Amino acid sequence: VNVDVKLGINKFNVDEDNPHIIVKSQPDMQVMELLTKACPAGLYKKQDDGSVRFDYAGCLECGTCRILGLGSALEKWEYPRGTFGVEYRYG
Template sequence: MSPDTYGDISFEDRMATADFRVHERPHITVDTAVCVSCPTRPCVPACPAALFVPTADGGLLFNYEHCFECGVCYQVCPADDAIGWSYPDGGFGVVFRKG
């Protein structure tokens, strides 16, 4: 089995089965002021949902609405307190539907 497939379903097709139930309270917060001074920004390539986007002026944009809740960003971030992560409130977050 290829690493790009899950059974007979490609990664892209599997991710298309995700439904995001977004709560008004973000379950991830990012202090982008801290991110400006980060030389490596490991969150950018590590996020499977590509929610961390560098900007031309050296900033970082972040969007929690399509988060897969894996916690990788929180784990790879080298800065203390730059990323605050918790599970979404009950009934909210990502739901994977059977493809």
């Protein structure tokens, strides 16, 4: 089973007005590059112009980008507010 199928099992309730992760306006691009490979949900996407786009919807709250990027690439990393975020389903 590939990861997209697996991810399809989970349900996301996206807090549209309140991103729980915010990328800095001038992020360290080497770190951003790393995040395109490290995020298990593939939410950091390399663009044709070399920039990296991030969409917090679909975040698995694994904390990988927090460890790798908070301070250098990210200005905020928090768990989503109660009832928002990923709800893991099994089976």
